[in-house]
Amino acid sequence: MKGPVENLLSEIAEMVAKELDDHIRDVRQMLPQLDVDEAEYKRLLLSEVVNDVMIEAQFAFPPHKSYSPDEVKTKALNIFRKKFERDKRLYSE
């Protein structure tokens, strides 16, 4: 059974995956510059974002509660946008 941290990270992963789907045209424009396929690119970016909020997610629940789950989600979205913009700059023609 998943605990609250794993549930939050799952929610974040789903949220970021949806963001990626909303920007699928941008993703597909990058792919010719990459040797990995679309699924692998998505997996790698997703894992970058989730890894970056791992500690905050762990501290979003008792006994710590240093962050709220919504704060962690917001941070994850900001990280996603920053990393996605980085990738668009790097993997453009």
Add this chain to the structure above:
Amino acid sequence: MSRVPAKVFVLKFRPSSHSDDYTMIAAYKDEQTAEKVGKVLRKLVEDMKKRDDYDIDWNPEETTINVDRKQVWFEVYTAGYLDDVESVLRKVAAPENVECYKDYQELTVRATVPKGLTPETAMIVLDREEAEAIKWFNEECGKPTVTDCEDGKHQVFEWHYEGEGISDNSTLYVGFEFSLSDHKNWEVE
């Protein structure tokens, strides 16, 4: 390594308060792929020079990027802020292998021992520290090459080591502190 719902990077860097010389080495299927990755890595560093929104503690001017046949090498002094680098190493092409070392060293280690000993018998005959060191090098580097000395009484075991830093001027850190000053028959270069 962390566990998350999605499959994560093999290497996850947890920035610390302590900086080291980090060396990342990624191996690809062929030289063309390694060249391609090296080119994007240089593009990343150029991008970092123009922007201040990267989460790094290092100066992009102070990095070394080399492509050596199928391998891409990236070196920098950092407390572990390497996620953007790893992202490029994994996204531009799927690496066959990615390794990350702190204080990377390539060393040739020689131990002069009585002629006729094998690495196995040397571990029985020599003192405990030498035996432990020989065992460590055998496990890390494989069996040594053995060369006879001109005096006809000795031979040299030689290992080539590549990996995390294990040597300073007078000590080898091989699971314990092996003093080269106390073992004049050992040398490292």
